[in-house]
Amino acid sequence: MYVGQFQAASANVIGQSYAPKLSNGANICLKDIMRDMREKHGVEQLYKKVWLCNMHGQLYKLYKLAAYSYRTEVCDKYLTDISNIHRRAFDYLINVGVEIWSLAYCLEKRYGFMTINIAEAINSAAKEARKLPITSLDNEGKVWTVDLELRTCTCRKFDLDMLPCAHAITVCRHTRVPKERLCSDYFTTQWLQTAYTPSIHLVPHHSSWILPEHVSSCVVHPSEGRRQSGRPKKIRIRYSLEGYETRVCTNCEESGHNRITCTKPRQARSVSKSSSSSVGQKTSIP
Incomplete structure (x- = not known):
């Protein structure tokens, strides 16, 4: 064993x-x-x-x-x-x-939990939990204290993420307080528009640039690239739901090899009925 x-x-x-x-x-x-x-x-x-x-x-x-x-x-x-x-x-x-x-010991607010592809983030988070059975949990008997006015929770997710945690959302349901009001102002569309309020200065044409002597005299050459050995791949990459065609041997009708590499005795190819019936027959012309 x-x-x-x-x-x-x-x-x-x-x-x-x-x-x-x-x-x-x-x-x-x-x-x-x-x-x-x-x-x-x-x-x-x-x-x-x-x-x-x-x-x-x-x-x-x-x-x-x-x-x-x-x-x-x-x-x-x-x-x-x-x-x-x-x-x-x-x-x-x-x-x-x-x-x-460390997120727990950090003295400032950290930024790193947002993503532009939320579907992939959820899939990666639930990857290990998919195979587990669904069961009810008592959170190991722990009690969490939520303060909606200060927007804090003893689990510290509400404090650090500045978004309502699961405990804060539960309190909002019982007190009928809109959970959207507990989100930080940084996540509102108003702050997003404010971030792009200042004017953006466009870069002028390179002919009008004023460069120092040590910058203009420096010539940066492209890195030496080496072509990958072997024949370039031209076959289209299939996606996960697209099936692959299984090829079989024309001699033994098994997959994994072809007629040339087949180890079984060669069999005579069957001739179609229409072609075999026409062989050796005379054609009469009226």
């Missing part, structure tokens, strides 16, 4: 299997792990894939959870997990400054 599991294992499974060996900043060479997997289990994997799936994958997930958490205690929890896995990565994040990359 153990050998069979690793025979069909992907790089992600191998990385998770050897994660305890690389914990606590242990100095273990992944090349030795790859040689061990090849000799003992017969698994051949790329060094880069295993490294990304093991170290980079775990650290990136924890860093992303810590960076986008709204509460400081949640951010500290993920930082502790990062410290247990890779101490040097934890020291680097602390030395850089938690307030620079």
Whole structure:
């Protein structure tokens, strides 16, 4: 069972299997792990894939959870997990400054949750939750306090995003307060129009530009490009809902090969009935 599991294992499974060996900043060479997997289990994997799936994958997930958490205690929890896995990565994040990359510790309002393609954002957010069954949650027994006048909530989503969170929307439903009034003025069309109110100065023709000597004397050449080897692809890229035509062998009528590469005995081609009936017959002309 153990050998069979690793025979069909992907790089992600191998990385998770050897994660305890690389914990606590242990100095273990992944090349030795790859040689061990090849000799003992017969698994051949790329060094880069295993490294990304093991170290980079775990650290990136924890860093992303810590960076986008709204509460400081949640951010500290993920930082502790990062410290247990890779101490040097934890020291680097602390030395850089938690307030620079963390949403919970940031001293200013951050901008980064808006998108021009909301459908793709929803699909990526619900990608992991699609396979889970629908069930009712009690939010782990936690109680959130909402202040509609100050536009705050103890979950801090209302404070940082400046948009009503799920708890604030629930309060609006019970108190019959329009939730649109709780949105920040930055999201209104009036502020959008105000952003484009100042006049935009057009760039004149390049003949009227006044350039310094060190700029005008500098000649920037295009980068040397190299044509990609091989024949250029001319086949149209199909979209996901468009099917592909399956070609079959004319000899054995199986897919995966053609008549030339077919290993089965060659069969005589069947002649159509109309053509075979006309062979050897005389045509009488009245």
